[in-house]
Amino acid sequence: MPDDGARRQGIALTDRQRIAWLRLIRSDNVGPATFRDLINHFGSAETALAMLPELSSRGGASRAIRIVSVEDAEREIEAARRYGARFIGIGEPDYPPALRQVDGAPPLLAVRGHLPVTLQPSVGIVGSRNASISGAKFAAMIARDLGRAGYTVTSGLARGIDTAAHRAALDGGTIAVLAGGLDQPYPPENVSLLDEIMREDGLAVSEMPFGWEPRARDFPRRNRLIAGISLGVVVVEAAQKSGSLITARMAGDFGRLVFAVPGSPLDPRCHGTNSLLKEGAIVTTSSEDVLEALAPLSRMEGPAGAVVEEPGQDDGKAFLPPDDSERATIISALGPTPVEIDDIIRHTGLPASAVYLVLLELDLAGRLHRHAGGLVSLCMHD
Known part of the structure; x- marks a missing residue:
């Protein structure tokens, strides 16, 4: 496996920058893609905050945008510290390397536990909450064998397959991705498992604020993190409509390997995994199927497309915003159908910087939808 020096790449944020980053990502209408564009455009989170x-x-916002105060950000950082956690930025050395390469990766992660596990390549194992005995045993076998081979196991701390995978991976290292804040683990019966993960040099990760209780719509975000941290995702049992299939499809979108364990056509818990196999997932009947496919990827590195240029930045970028006629031209090129930003630039003939800035304006006003693959569309409820 790669040594520490080979994988620890990046520049540490200053305390002041970390507070500004937290303020920016917690402010209204600022998601990961908007955060990246703001800092890449204005050079720093502090300048971006001033421009919001x-x-x-x-x-065209109908009301003033809510901007998180310095005091609120400091309170969250202090809450993390009391909990034994901290925030790491996307350009910092301890940020999971594979996640750093995902478009729209969280600019800040709350982490608690043994950070060196992020330096090992990771494999996601997910599946049914209502797992069969054989499914749980198979997930545990895969997790143990992956740990012996030098991989960490990433999962979502859910009942069933997730629980079996985490427990079996305690010796080799495991990452629990939470849908709520780090101090709001779910489900409640797995709080003791999370404590055990912490004792055994594992790691807990979340992009949500401290105190945030997970809601149904937060779990797909958690699944996205599982897929992004991992080089591949193993789906052991999954119904036709399940979060595990969401994780698998996101993994495929990220260019990760997707493994599926075949199951009985009579078992509803296997309908989703069998569908994945029809769509080209790797048939997985042993740990060797996973290890052989992953071997060429275990040294996966490379530049991070989403890394923002904050430390040592130039805050004094001079830029004239587009005038009203240029802004109107860009907005008129948008509609309810998702389009590529490059197509907007070609269609309008305006500079890319002007197009990106108007999209930021619309986004911060709550008038822009961002879609998978970097597509955008205009909200039509105005």
Whole structure:
């Protein structure tokens, strides 16, 4: 496996920058893609924060944008510290290397536990909450064998397959991805498992604020993190409509390997995994199927497309925003159908910087939808 020096790449944020990053990502209408574009455009989170009111106003916001205060950010950082956790930025050395390469990766992660596990290549194992005995045993076998081969196991701390995978991976290292804040683990019966993961040099990860209780719509975000952290995802049992299939499809979108364990056509818990196999997932009947396919990827590295240029930045970028006629031209090119940003640039003939800035304005005003693959569309409820 790669040594520490080979994988620890990046530049540490200053305390002041970390507070500004947290304020920015916690402010209204600022998701990971918007965060990246703001810092890449303005050079720093502090400058971006100062520009938020003007940008959202130019985008046609109906009310003032909520910007998180320094005091609120400091309180969350202090809450993390009391809990034994901290925040790591996407460009910092301890940020999971594979996740760093995902478009729309969280700019800040709350982490608690043994950070060196992020330096090992990871494999996701997911499946049914209502797992069969054989499914749980198979997940545990895969997890143990992956640990012996030098991989960490990433999963979502859910009942069933997730629980079996985490427990079997305690010796080799495991990452629990939470749908809520780090201090709000779910389900409640797995709190003791999370404590055990912490004692055994594992890691807990979340992009949600401290105190945030998970809701149904937060679990797909958790699944996205599982897929992003992992080089491949093993689906052991999954119904036709399940979160595990969401994780598998996201993994495929990220260019990760997707493994599926075949099951009985008579068992509803296997309908989803059998569908994945029809769609080209790797047939998995032993640990060797996973290890052989992963071997060429275990040294996966490379530049991070989503890394933002904060430390040592130039805050003094001079830029003239587009005038009203240029803004109107860009907005008129948008509609309810998702389009590529490059197509907007070609269609309008305007500079890319102008197009990106107007999209930021619309986004911060709550008038833009961002879709998978970097596509955008206009909200039509205005």
